[in-house]
Amino acid sequence: xxxxxxxxxxxxxxxxxxxxxxxxxxxxxxxxxxxxxxxxxxxxxxxxxxxxxxxxxxxxxxxxxxxxxxxxxxxxxxxxxxxxxxxxxxxxxxxxxxxxxxxxxxxxxxxxxxxxxxxxxxxxxxxxxxxxxxxxxxxxxxxxxxxxxxxxxxxxxxxxxxxxxxxxxxxxxxxxxxxxxxxxxxxxxxxxxxxxxxxxxxxxxxxxxxxxxxxxxxxxxxxxxxxxxxxxxxxxxxxxxxxxxxxxxxxxxxxxxxxxxxxxxxxxxxxxxxxxxxxxxxxxxxxxxxxxxxxxxxxxxxxxxxxxxxxxxxxxxxxxxxxxxxxxxxxxxxxxxxxxxxxxxxxxxxxxxxxxxxxxxxxxxxxxxxxxxxxxxxxxxxxxxxxxxxxxxxxxxxxxxxxxxxxxxxxxxxxxxxxxxxxxxxxxxxxxxxxxxxxxxxxxxxxxxxxxxxxxxxxxxxxxxxxxxxxxxxxxxxxxxxxxxxxxxxxxxxxxxxxxxxxxxxxxxxxxxxxxxxxxxxxxxxxxxxxxxxxxxxxxxxxxxxxxxxxxxxxxxxxxxxxxxxxxxxxxxxxxxxxxxxxxxxxxxxxxxxxxxxxxxxxxxxxxxxxxxxxxxxxxxxxxxxxxxxxxxxxxxxxxxxxxxxxxxxxxxxxxxxxxxxxxxxxxxxxxxxxxxxxxxxxxxxxxxxxxxxxxxxxxxxxxxxxxxxxxxxxxxxxxxxxxxxxxxxxxxxxxxxxxxxxxxxxxxxxxxxxxxxxxxxxxxxxxxxxxxxxxxxxxxxxxxx
Numbered sequence: 001x002x003x004x005x006x007x008x009x010x011x012x013x014x015x016x017x018x019x020x021x022x023x024x025x026x027x028x029x030x031x032x033x034x035x036x037x038x039x040x041x042x043x044x045x046x047x048x049x050x051x052x053x054x055x056x057x058x059x060x061x062x063x064x065x066x067x068x069x070x071x072x073x074x075x076x077x078x079x080x081x082x083x084x085x086x087x088x089x090x091x092x093x094x095x096x097x098x099x100x101x102x103x104x105x106x107x108x109x110x111x112x113x114x115x116x117x118x119x120x121x122x123x124x125x126x127x128x129x130x131x132x133x134x135x136x137x138x139x140x141x142x143x144x145x146x147x148x149x150x151x152x153x154x155x156x157x158x159x160x161x162x163x164x165x166x167x168x169x170x171x172x173x174x175x176x177x178x179x180x181x182x183x184x185x186x187x188x189x190x191x192x193x194x195x196x197x198x199x200x201x202x203x204x205x206x207x208x209x210x211x212x213x214x215x216x217x218x219x220x221x222x223x224x225x226x227x228x229x230x231x232x233x234x235x236x237x238x239x240x241x242x243x244x245x246x247x248x249x250x251x252x253x254x255x256x257x258x259x260x261x262x263x264x265x266x267x268x269x270x271x272x273x274x275x276x277x278x279x280x281x282x283x284x285x286x287x288x289x290x291x292x293x294x295x296x297x298x299x300x301x302x303x304x305x306x307x308x309x310x311x312x313x314x315x316x317x318x319x320x321x322x323x324x325x326x327x328x329x330x331x332x333x334x335x336x337x338x339x340x341x342x343x344x345x346x347x348x349x350x351x352x353x354x355x356x357x358x359x360x361x362x363x364x365x366x367x368x369x370x371x372x373x374x375x376x377x378x379x380x381x382x383x384x385x386x387x388x389x390x391x392x393x394x395x396x397x398x399x400x401x402x403x404x405x406x407x408x409x410x411x412x413x414x415x416x417x418x419x420x421x422x423x424x425x426x427x428x429x430x431x432x433x434x435x436x437x438x439x440x441x442x443x444x445x446x447x448x449x450x451x452x453x454x455x456x457x458x459x460x461x462x463x464x465x466x467x468x469x470x471x472x473x474x475x476x477x478x479x480x481x482x483x484x485x486x487x488x489x490x491x492x493x494x495x496x497x498x499x500x501x502x503x504x505x506x507x508x509x510x511x512x513x514x515x516x517x518x519x520x521x522x523x524x525x526x527x528x529x530x531x532x533x534x535x536x537x538x539x540x541x542x543x544x545x546x547x548x549x550x551x552x553x554x555x556x557x558x559x560x561x562x563x564x565x566x567x568x569x570x571x572x573x574x575x576x577x578x579x580x581x582x583x584x585x586x587x588x589x590x591x592x593x594x595x596x597x598x599x600x601x602x603x604x605x606x607x608x609x610x611x612x613x614x615x616x617x618x619x620x621x622x623x624x625x626x627x628x629x630x631x632x633x634x635x636x637x638x639x640x641x642x643x644x645x646x647x648x649x650x651x652x653x654x655x656x657x658x659x660x661x662x663x664x665x666x667x668x669x670x671x672x673x674x675x676x677x678x679x680x681x682x683x684x685x686x687x688x689x690x691x692x693x694x695x696x697x698x699x700x701x702x703x704x705x706x707x708x709x710x711x712x713x714x715x716x717x718x719x720x721x722x723x724x725x726x727x728x729x730x731x732x733x734x735x736x737x738x739x740x741x742x743x744x745x746x747x748x749x750x751x752x753x754x755x756x757x758x759x760x761x762x763x764x765x766x767x768x769x770x771x772x773x774x775x776x777x778x779x780x781x782x783x784x785x786x
Contacts, residue, residue, distance in 0.1 A: 003074075004027065004028045004029065004076055004310075005028065005029040005030075005031060005047075005073045005074055005075040005076065006023050006028050006029070006030055006031070006075055006076065006077045006078075006079055006306075006309075007031045007032075007033055007066060007069055007070045007073065007075045007077070007078045007079070007107075008020055008023070008030060008031070008032055008033070008079050008081060009032075009033045009034060009052075009066060009078065009079070009080045009081060009082075009084050009085075009088065010034055010080055010081035010082030010083075010084050010085075010291075010292075010403070011032035011033060011034035011038030011039070011040055011041065011049060011081075012034050012036045012037060012038055012039060012082070012380060012399070013039070013081050013082050013292070014039060014294075014297070014334055014364045014365060015081050015292040015293070015294065015296040015297070016032065016034075016038070016039070016040060016081040016082075016292070017039050017040035017043060017045075017364065017365075017372070018296050018297050018299070018364050019079065019081060019292065019296055019305070020032065020040050020043060020045045020046050021043070021045045021301075021367065021370065022299060022301075022303070022305040022306050023045070023306045023309075024044075024045035024046075025045075025301050025302075025306070026304070026306040026307065028306060029047040029073065030045055030046050030047055031046070031047055031048045031049070031050070031069060031070075031073050031075065032046050032048070032049040032050070033049070033050045033051075033052050033065070033066055033069055034049075034051065034052065034084075035051065035052055035053060035054040035055065035062070035402050035403065036380070036383055036387075036402065037376070037379045037380045037383050039365070039372050039376055039377070039380060040372070041376065042372075042373060042376060043370055043372075044369065044370050045370065047073075048073070050065070050069050052065040052066060052069075053065055054402035054403065055083075055084040055086075055087035055088070055402065055403045056087065056401075056402050056403050056404060056405070057402060057537075057538050057568075057571075057572070057575060058537065058538060058539065059087040059090065059091055059410055060091060060094075060410070061539070062084070062087060062088075062091070063087065063088055063090075063091030063092065063104060064091075066078060066088060066104065067102075067103050067104045067107075070103070070104075070107055071103065075107060076107070076310075077107055077109055077309055077310070078104060078107040078108045078109065079109045079271075079309055080108070080109070080110055080270075080271075080291065080292075081271075081291060081292040082291055082292070082400065082403055083169070083291060083400060083403050083404045083405045084403045085110045085116065085270070085290065085291050086113070086116055086120070086405035087403070087405065087410070088104060088108055088110060089108065089110045089111065089112060089113050089116055090113050090409070090410035091104060091410065092104035092105040092108050092110075093105065093112050093113055094410055109269060109270050109271070109309055110269070110270040110271075111266060111267075111268050111269060111270050111290065113410075115266040115267070115268060115290075116290050117407070118266065119262075119266070119272060119288040119289075119290040120167070120288065120289075120290050120405070121166050121167065121407060122164065122165075122166045122167070122168075122201055122287050123141045123166045123199050123201060124166075125287060125288050126139055126141075126201075128262070128265070128266075129285055131265070132258075132261050132262065132265055134258050134261065134262075134285055135282060135283065135284050135285065136284055136285050136286065137162075137203045137204045137205070137206050137277075137284055137286070138203070138204040139201050139202065139203040139204070140201070140202045140203075141166070141199055141200075141201055141202075142194055142199060142200045142201075142202060143194065143195060143196045143199045143590070143593055144194060144195065144196075144590040144593045144595045144596075144743075145186040145194045145590070145743070145745050146590070146593075146595035146596060146598075146599065146743050147194075147593070147595050148183065148186055148194050148200070149185075149186075150595070151183065151202060152182060152183040155180060155181070155182060155183060156180060157179070157180050158179065158180060159179050159204050159205065160176070160177060160178050160179045160181075160204075160205040161176075161177050161202050161203060161204055161205055162174060162175070162176055162177075162201075162202075162203045162204075162205050163175040163176075163177065163183070163184075163191070163200060163201070163202055163203075164200065164201050164203065165192070165198060165199070165200055165201075166198070166199040166200065166201060166407075167198075167405070167406040167407055169289075169400060169404065170234075170238045170396055170397075171238075172394065172396055172397055173190055173192075175190065175191070176205065183202070186745065187745065187746075187747075193565070193745070193747075194590075195565070195566070195590050195728070196590065196592055196593065197406075197407060197566050198406075203286075206277045206279055206284050207277070207279065208277040208278045208279035208280070208284070209229065209251075209277065209278045210229065210230060210275070210276075210277060211227055211228070211229060211245065211251055211255065211275075211276045211277070211278050211283070212227070212228055212229070212230060212239070212242075212273055212274065212275055212276070212293060212294070212295065213225070213226065213227045213228075213255045213256075213259055213273050213274045213276070213293075213295065214226050214228070214271070214273045214292070214293045214294070214295020214296060214298075215259045215263065215271065215272055215273065215324075216270075216271050216305075216308040216309060216324075216325075217259075217263040217268040217269060217270065217271075217272070218269050218308075218309075218311050219267065219269055220263050220264045220265075220266070220267040220268055220269075221260075221263065221264070222256075222259060222260055222263055222324045223307075223308035223309075223311055223324050223325060224299070224305055224308035224324050224325040224326075225247075225256055225259060225324045225325075225326065226244060226247075226295045226298050226299070226326065226327040227244070227245040227247065227249075227251065227252040227255050227256070227295075228242045228243060228244050228245055228294070228295055228298055229242065229243045229245060230242055230294070231243050231331075231354070231358065232333070232338060232341060232345060232355065232358060233341070233345070234337060234341045234396065238294075238396070239294050240333060240334045240337040240338045240341055241331070241332070241333040241334070241338050241358045241361060242294050242295070242297060242298060242331060242332050242333065242361075243330065243331045244298050244327055244329060244330050244331065247326060251276075251278040251283050254282065254283040255274060255276060255283060258274065258276075258283070258285060259272075259274060262274075262288070270290065271290070271291055271292045271293075272288055272289065272290045272291070273288070273289045273291075273292075273293035273295060274286075274287075274288055274289075275287050275288075275289070294332075295327070297329070297332035297333075297334075297362075297364045298327035298328075298329045298330075298331075298332050299325070299327045299328075299329065300327070300328050300329045300362070302328075303325060303326070303327060303328050304325050305325055307325060308324070308325045329362060330361075331358070331360075331361035331362070332361050332362050332363075332364055333358055333359075333361045333362070333363055333364070334363070334364055334365055335363035335364075335365050335366050336365060336377060338358065338359075338363075342355055365377070384398045384399055385398070387401050387402070388401075390574070391571070391574075408568070415689070415690060415691055415727070416688055416691075416725045416726050416727050417688055417689045417690075418667065418670055418686070418687055418688035418689070418725070419666075419667040419668055419687060419688075419689060420667050421451055421452045421453060422453050423452075423453065423666045423667045423668055424446040424447075424452070424453035424454045424455050424526075424666070425446055425453050426662070426665055426666035426667070427444070427446075427455050427526060427662060427663075427666040427668055428444045428445055428446040428455055428456075429662070430444050430659075430662055431443075431444070433527070435656065435658050436527075436655070436656055436658045436659035436662055437472065437474075437527050437653045437654060437655055437656070437659055438654040438655075438656060439469070439470075439471055439472045439650070439651075439653065439654045440471055440472050440474065440475050440527060440653060441459070441460040441461065441471055441475070442457050442458060442459050442460050442475050442527075443457070443458045443460065444456070444457050444458075445457075445458070447523065447544060449523070449524065449533075449534045449536045449540065449544070450534035450535065450536045450537075450540070451534075452534050454523070454524040454526075454533075454534070455524065455525055455526050455527075456521065456522070456523060456524075456525075456548075457475060457521070457522040457525045457527065458521050458522075458552065458555070459471075459475040459476065459518060459519065459520050459521075459522065461475065461476050461478070461518035461519070469650060470483050470651065471518075472527075472651055472652065472653045472654070473651050473652075474525065474527050474528065474529065474560070474653050475520075475522065475525070475527070476518050477512070477517050477518060477520065477558070477751065477769075478509070478512050478513065478517055478518050479651050480583065480751070481508070481512070481769060481773065482505055482508060482509045482512060483651055484649070484651055485501075485505050485777070486502070486505055487649055487651070489501055489502060489505075497780075501776075501780070504772065504776060508768070508769065508772055511765050511768055511769075512765055512769060514761070514765065515761060515762045515764065515765020515766065515768075516762055516765075517556070517762075517765055517766065517769065519554060519555045519556065520555055520556045520557070520558045521548055521552045521555045521556075521557055521558065522558045522559070522560060523544070523548070523557065523558070523559045524559060524560075524561075525558075525560055526668055527653055527659075528653070528687075528694075528696035528697075529652070529653070529696045529732055529733075530561050530586075530694040530696050530730055530732050531560055531561040531694075532561070532687060532688075532689040532690050532692055532694055532730070533559065533561060533562065533567075533569060533690065534689075534690060535567045535568055535569050535572070535690065536569075536572070537572070538572050538575055538576060541572055541573060541576045542576050545557055545576060545577070545578075545754055549754070549757045553757060554758075556753050556754065556755050556758060556762075556766065557578075557753070557754040558751060558752065558753050558754075559573060559578070559751070559752040560583065560751055561583075561749060562580065562583075562749065562750040562751065562752045563586065563730075563747070563748075563749045563750065565588055565692070565728070565730075565747070566690075566691045566692075566728075567690065567691075570750060570752070573752040574752075576754075577754055577756055578752040578753060578754045579752070579753050579754075579755070579766065579767075579770055580750040580751075580752050581750060581751045581752075581753060581766075581769060581770045581773050581774075582748045582749075582750055582751075582773050582774065582777070582778050583748070583749050583750055583751040584733045584748070584749055585733055585736070585746050585747070585748055585749075585781050586730065586731070586732055586733050586746070586747065586748070586749045587731040587732070587733070587736060587739045587740070587744035587745065587746050588692075588728060588729065588730055588731060588744060588745055588747065589719060589722070589728060589729040589731055589739070589742065589743045589744045589745070590728050590743070591693075591719055591722040591723040591727070591728050591729045592723070592726060592727065592728055594723075595743070596719060596723075596742065596743040597723075599741070599742060599743055600741075601741045601742050602716065602719065602742055602743070604712075605709070605712045605713065605715065605716040605742075606716060608709045608712055608713060608716075609713045609716055612676075612708070612709070612713065613676050614674045614675065614676045614681070614682075614713065615674075615675045615676065616672060616673070616674065616717060617672070617673050617675055618670070618671070618672055618673070619632060619636070619664075619670075619671035619672070619673055619683075620632070621664060625661075625665070626664060626665040627660070627661040627664040627665050628660070628661075628664060628671070630657060632680070633657040633658075633660040633661055634657045635680050635683075636657075636660050636671060636680075636683045636685070636697070636699070637655050637656055637657050637659070637660055638699075639680070639681075639682065639683045639699030639700055639701060640655055640683065640685075640697050640698065640699035641654060641655070641699070642699055642700070642701060642702045642703075643698065643699045643700060643702060643711075644698070644699065646702070647702060648734075655697065660685075663685065663697075668687055669685040669686065669687050669696075669697060670685070670686055670687070671683055671684065671685045671697070672684045672685075672686070672717055672721070674700070674710065674713060674714065674717075681700055681701045681704060681708075681710060682699070682700040682701070682710045682713065682714050683697065683698070683699050683700070683714075684697070684698055684714050684717050684718065684721075685697025685698070686718070686721060688722075688725045688727055691727050691728060692722075692727050692728050692729070692730040693718070693721060693722035693725055693727050693728070693729050693730065694730040694732065695718050695732070696732070698711075698714055698718075700714065715738070715739075715742065718731065719742065719743075729744075731744050733749075748778070753766055
């Protein structure tokens with residue numbers, strides 16, 4: 001047995017299996033690692049195979065596990081094959097890395113995180129191509145829905161375009177728009193969000209032959225290279241059959257030149273591939289995949305592919321002298337996927353003949369003497385199906401759901417925040433709670449999440465609110481889902497629909513009371529309509545959940561205000577065993593970009609404020625107490641109540657002057673005032689954290705004429721303040737059309753509930769609530785555009 005060992009990660013992928021074979025043939029001991037079932041686990045080329053934590057969800061544990069495996073087997077190299085490369089590189093180059101993770105840096109055959117981002121982010125990659133003078137299609141990068149719609153209005157006689165997100169794979173989210181055709185609306189046709197984190201490219205569609213390349217580089221010099229055609233695809237996505245292009249062909253030489261320039265510019269050590277179109281005027285590069293690609297399958301025994309990785313130091317002179325390893329296979333395919341994709345791809349007799357010819361190509365899944373067992377293929381497929389169901393994604397997307405990288409950083413780092421990490425400790429001094437929020441009965445403690453001290457609220461909904469009414473929805477799920485729903489019935493125009501919905505609500509009320517749904521412990525709940533929550537790691541969520549279950553065995557564990565806008569919290573909670581129940585339709589505005597300032601209604605609001613005579617001032621704070629004078633605090637609470645309690649709903653939290661003081665002392669909220677002639681007529685109470693600004697305390701003197709436009713001015717202040725902080729606006733719910741005209745986009749916010757420890761009748765009550773909300777309430781909300 002050889003003394004040389006290599007760890008190949010991403011063992012689920014066929015390219016990992018072929019790489020294992022090539023290393024084994026050159027005398028290496030090959031160890032596979034992955035967080036999913038591995039096709040090559042039983043290959044004769046594989047010495048050992050390990051299951052490791054999922055890179056996307058537990059990157060540090062994943063990196064430590066791979067480093068530990070490498071140490072155990074005295075590996076000289078760690079070769080990633082899929083998007084786990086981003087997580088391994090991040091762990092290896094993390095300034096805080098120590099122990100096993102730190103050792104990855106010397107073993108890892110991969111670029112650093114910055115180079116990986118420039119290659120993988122389609123928008124940044126186009127900038128890199130421009131720097132190097134390499135041809136690519138005309139492209140517009142969009143980072144807000146406002147910019148998207150503005151471009152859509154200009155389409156007219158524009159050419160055909162391809163729509164693609166800056167981060168994607170397999171072509172699963174690509175959309176084609178014909179010449180002059182309309183762009184789909186953000187959120188429709190698979191477009192999803194358009195934000196600075198989720199940018200989209202609108203790229204002129206170029207005609208020609210699709211080509212791909214695969215390269216290995218060391219120190220910026222190519223050590224292996226091949227250009228190929230994907231001659232059969234799984235729909236529009238991943239290729240399943242490939243043909244090598246003669247390396248002397250002009251297009252092959254052009255892609256070789258482009259790859260050399262990219263490798264040299266970034267000093268790449270690792271694998272990368274290019275997708276391009278060979279047009280009549282030359283090769284146009286579309287995007288880069290900084291990982292192994294299907295070109296691996298075109299390197300056969302004896303080609304020396306392993307040698308391309310093993311040369312850790314190579315000078316430009318040595319590289320020219322030895323030349324890059326070349327592939328000798330003319331074609332290759334993935335047998336079973338190729339067969340399964342045949343029906344969709346055969347549309348003519350010519351297609352059938354072409355497909356039949358491809359059957360003669362070597363099958364990477366059934367190499368002579370090293371076939372992937374049917375049981376292994378079945379296990380991998382069942383795992384993908386289960387993942388697709390759990391994550392709510394297509395089967396193809398499920399293949400990378402636990403390792404894909406979409407621009408996240410290993411450590412989110414400090415973002416703009418208006419509050420100190422210890423704010424929750426001061427907030428937790430609230431006692432009794434009803435002195436601060438009249439219609440809430442609860443006790444407040446504190447827990448630590450991602451280094452931030454946040455409130456932990458234990459409801460006491462068995463005690464009635466003043467006057468005998470229900471408690472506020474901020475602590476009562478029944479108030480949120482039942483009493484609030486009753487108040488909203490008037491929004492339904494059809495008497496029949498109102499009657500039917502009323503019956504459903506009454507029945508649900510009885511079930512939820514019987515299931516004691518109001519007995520909850522709420523994480524991160526500051527008794528606000530909108531709580532800006534941290535984005536903790538899965539291990540931290542699981543540990544906190546176990547602790548709360550032990551301390552409160554008769555209560556459901558609940559997280560309110562859960563959204564996925566720039567946050568992985570929904571997916572983390574789901575994996576930790578929580579059910580996500582839609583809570584309300586909320587609106588977000590991208591205020592980090594300046595597009596919102598050009599909207600007609602925003603310009604009108606700006607003119608209104610400028611000519612109103614109102615001064616915008618921060619609420620003064622007493623240096624000794626840390627809060628405003630009592631009369632101002634009473635005025636703030638009064639203005640909020642005039643709008644949100646008296647006009648809208650008694651289920652909204654009824655804040656007192658003491659709550660205002662507590663919010664100021666703790667740093668939870670900052671208050672901005674609209675003042676004229678010595679009188680405060682409007683107030684905005686906001687908090688900034690985790691990439692967003694929320695303003696849960698808004699109010700104005702409703703006795704004044706509506707023509708004054710106080711709410712318009714306060715809404716403008718929200719937008720401006722969010723922009724000043726460099727974050728986006730979480731505009732909460734309500735007056736959806738008003739907010740949409742000012743750049744807001746709707747999506748659902750969730751209540752996450754953990755009930756696995758409760759008796760089955762109580763779990764059943766929560767499941768019934770989830771079913772009613774998903775299948776009745778959500779469709780009604782979408783239909784009414786609320």
